[in-house]
Amino acid sequence: MSMFTRNSSVEPAPLDPLKPISQADPSRPPQLRRTESSEAGKSVISNDLKIIGQGLKIISRGTLQVDGEVEGDVAGAEIIIGEQGKVTGTVAAERVIVRGRTSGVIRAMTVALQASARVEGDIHHMSLAIEEGAEFDGRCLRPANTKELQPDLDTNS
Secondary structure, three states: OOOOOOOOOOOOOOOOOOOOOOOOOOOOOOOOOOOOOOOOOEEEEOOOOEEEEEEEEEEEEEEEEEOOEEEEEEEEEEEEEOOOOEEEOOEEEEEEEEOOEEEOOEEEEEEEEOOOOEEEOOEEOOEEEEOOOOEEEOOEEOOOOHHHHOOOOOOOO
16 A cells, blocks of 8 residues: 555646736835735834934834834834834834833933833823832923924834
């Protein structure tokens, strides 16, 4: 008795022919498609990435976790600077959690500096929590109008 048998009455389905990929204009950047889901996800800049750019602004409509290094501005609904993360520039979000290092202004409704945080720069906030062990060198500013803290998540600018 053979271990493998072939049933000759069943033929494999033919494969669909490959569709050619349209040749994009190399001088035009590709357009990114938005997902149909209205729920924003979580994006991560991992610890093996270093992003540097003059006038750079990274915008996320959901949660952005920075475990690598960013030299530029970061904005999102929620920004988490991981223990290995470092941001040099403005951090703007509804909520910011810092476990790593930042150098620049933090602007958010709620800011939490956890024990491993090292922050140089002013914090504009409505709510601020600083754990024991966190280092903070700057000013705490609470604006009269909460609209000043709303992050600009417009990707068309």
